[in-house]
Amino acid sequence: MHIVDGALAGEVVAGGAIVAVGGLALGLRGLDLERIPAAGLLSATFFTASLIHVPLGPSSVHLIMNGLAGLVLGWAAFPALFVGLLLQAVFFGFGGVTVLGVNTVAIALPAVLVGLAARPLVRQLAPSHAALAGGLAGGGAIAGTAVLVATALALSGEAFVPAAKLVLVAHVPVMIVEAGVCAAAVLLIRKVKPELFATPPTPAVETARA
Amino acid sequence: MAHGDAARRPLERLAGASPVAALDPRTRILAAVGWAVVVVGLSSLAVLATAVVIALAAARAAALPARPTATKVVTMDGFVVALLVMLPFTTPGAPVAALPARPTATKVVTMDGFVVALLVMLPFTTPGAPVAALGPLTASAEGVHLALAIALKANAVVLMLLAMVGTLEPATLGHALRRLAVPAGLIHLMLFTVRYIAVLGEEATRLRTAMRARAFAPRTDRHTLATYGYLVGMLLVRAAERAERVLDAMRCRGFDGRLVALTSFRFARADAVAAAGAGLVLGLLVTAEIVLVRSA
Numbered sequence: 001m002h003i004v005d006g007a008l009a010g011e012v013v014a015g016g017a018i019v020a021v022g023g024l025a026l027g028l029r030g031l032d033l034e035r036i037p038a039a040g041l042l043s044a045t046f047f048t049a050s051l052i053h054v055p056l057g058p059s060s061v062h063l064i065m066n067g068l069a070g071l072v073l074g075w076a077a078f079p080a081l082f083v084g085l086l087l088q089a090v091f092f093g094f095g096g097v098t099v100l101g102v103n104t105v106a107i108a109l110p111a112v113l114v115g116l117a118a119r120p121l122v123r124q125l126a127p128s129h130a131a132l133a134g135g136l137a138g139g140g141a142i143a144g145t146a147v148l149v150a151t152a153l154a155l156s157g158e159a160f161v162p163a164a165k166l167v168l169v170a171h172v173p174v175m176i177v178e179a180g181v182c183a184a185a186v187l188l189i190r191k192v193k194p195e196l197f198a199t200p201p202t203p204a205v206e207t208a209r210a
Numbered sequence: 211m212a213h214g215d216a217a218r219r220p221l222e223r224l225a226g227a228s229p230v231a232a233l234d235p236r237t238r239i240l241a242a243v244g245w246a247v248v249v250v251g252l253s254s255l256a257v258l259a260t261a262v263v264i265a266l267a268a269a270r271a272a273a274l275p276a277r278p279t280a281t282k283v284v285t286m287d288g289f290v291v292a293l294l295v296m297l298p299f300t301t302p303g304a305p306v307a308a309l310p311a312r313p314t315a316t317k318v319v320t321m322d323g324f325v326v327a328l329l330v331m332l333p334f335t336t337p338g339a340p341v342a343a344l345g346p347l348t349a350s351a352e353g354v355h356l357a358l359a360i361a362l363k364a365n366a367v368v369l370m371l372l373a374m375v376g377t378l379e380p381a382t383l384g385h386a387l388r389r390l391a392v393p394a395g396l397i398h399l400m401l402f403t404v405r406y407i408a409v410l411g412e413e414a415t416r417l418r419t420a421m422r423a424r425a426f427a428p429r430t431d432r433h434t435l436a437t438y439g440y441l442v443g444m445l446l447v448r449a450a451e452r453a454e455r456v457l458d459a460m461r462c463r464g465f466d467g468r469l470v471a472l473t474s475f476r477f478a479r480a481d482a483v484a485a486a487g488a489g490l491v492l493g494l495l496v497t498a499e500i501v502l503v504r505s506a
Contacts, residue, residue, distance in 0.1 A: 005367040006363025007364070010251070024396065028393055033466070036395065037402055037457045037460065038450065039402070040401070040406060041410070044403045045406075045410055045445050047403065048413075048445060049445065051411075052414070052442070054435070055428050063438070068442065068446075079399055080403075082396075083399055087400070089371065090372075091376050093371070096364060096367050097242065097243060097371055158336075159336035163335070180432065181436075181442060182439065184439020185440070186439075189447060192447050193450060193451075
């Protein structure tokens with residue numbers, strides 16, 4: 001998932017950085033002081049979830065959960081997922097410096113779009129149907145990520161086109177895994193704490209304080 | 211993604227006192243970013259190899275512990291290994307059947323670096339002068355050059371990043387970024403995230419221990435996906451509840467959104483020297499690149 005430094009064309013890297021800065025600005029706009037602690041905790045949760053590996057045949061994939069992040073955080077998913085990627089790059093060496101923009105856009109943009117599109121469904125439908133919508137959102141976000149990564153590669157030169165196609169194919173099993181996990185997570189949240197899907201990113205603070 | 215636990219441990223506790231540790235964090239961040247921008251723009255393999263050597267020297271100057279750093283770099287680019295594995299195939303006479311598509315594809319899915327596959331494929335997908343054939347595939351000199359260049363760039367940048375920035379305390383990184391005019395909201399978000407990754411990691415470990423105690427063994431099936439979904443959902447619910455308590459506690463203490471820095475930064479003579487040195491090294495790399503590319 002993490003593209004490394006030096007692989008993409010300069011124009012693609014610059015474009016990714018510009019879109020990422022725009023997305024960050026939009027995401028931060030709604031994050032006032034009241035909401036930052038909740039957003040930080042949720043960002044840390046998604047970081048933790050990305051360390052969970054799901055067996056897939058003889059190997060395994062790790063969770064990304066960007067669709068769920070979009071459902072819970074809305075636009076704030078952009079800075080939240082950016083922070084995760086920044087920390088991974090700086091402290092684990094995953095990804096790189098100049099490609100941080102492209103990587104952020106690839107993960108966070110589909111998260112936000114899917115979140116905005118599916119949140120009304122996830123909030124209003126009966127839990128079992130909400131879970132279905134959540135599954136579609138989880139799988140859809142990964143599909144969006146795959147398309148964006150493939151596009152970034154394909155735009156970087158003809159030599160990268162086969163790799164771009166491989167990216168699309170390789171994401172299909174990831175998509176299925178994420179859809180299943182996201183559906184179950186939505187089902188649980190709807191039953192236990194449905195306020196999480198209300199106004200992001202910290203509905204819990206205003207409501208249901210027992 | 212087959213990263214081991216060693217790759218996940220931050221380096222800052224492992225790295226000891228060093229010349230790099232004495233520098234202002236802002237100097238280190240700017241040096242790493244400047245380095246990345248310049249190195250990514252290079253194309254000569256000789257210059258890029260020099261850049262990797264310089265990055266290794268920086269890692270040494272930062273007193274990076276060799277073993278965990280190597281683990282990080284190797285996990286980042288399993289592709290270097292893949293390149294070495296591929297070399298036999300690019301020489302004439304290698305058995306074509308030795309590259310089975312299915313296990314290769316599974317590995318690619320696993321490694322989270324599609325970069326692995328990218329670099330392995332590049333020699334064959336770049337048009338140019340053929341150097342070797344693999345069944346119907348032909349490796350081109352240009353493709354080999356491109357794959358090597360990407361591998362060198364990625365390593366040079368990540369090594370320098372780990373040496374200069376990866377050795378900072380996460381909180382110090384946040385404060386330094388704030389002084390470099392990164393929006394306060396983003397810094398707060400980052401500091402909260404850093405603070406709670408450890409807490410939630412423990413929570414996740416507890417939940418998974420509970421799952422194991424109930425004889426849960428992950429498999430490729432619906433039950434596993436649902437179980438992990440409930441795990442993630444439960445983590446989110448608990449995080450949201452914790453956030454309420456955290457915000458209440460912060461209000462109690464009169465938090466008003468200002469970032470109070472407990473550390474003060476000072477741009478000292480050592481920083482001026484380091485900045486000048488970094489500028490000189492980058493200038494030399496660019497000059498060498500220009501000279502070599504023009505002569506080529």
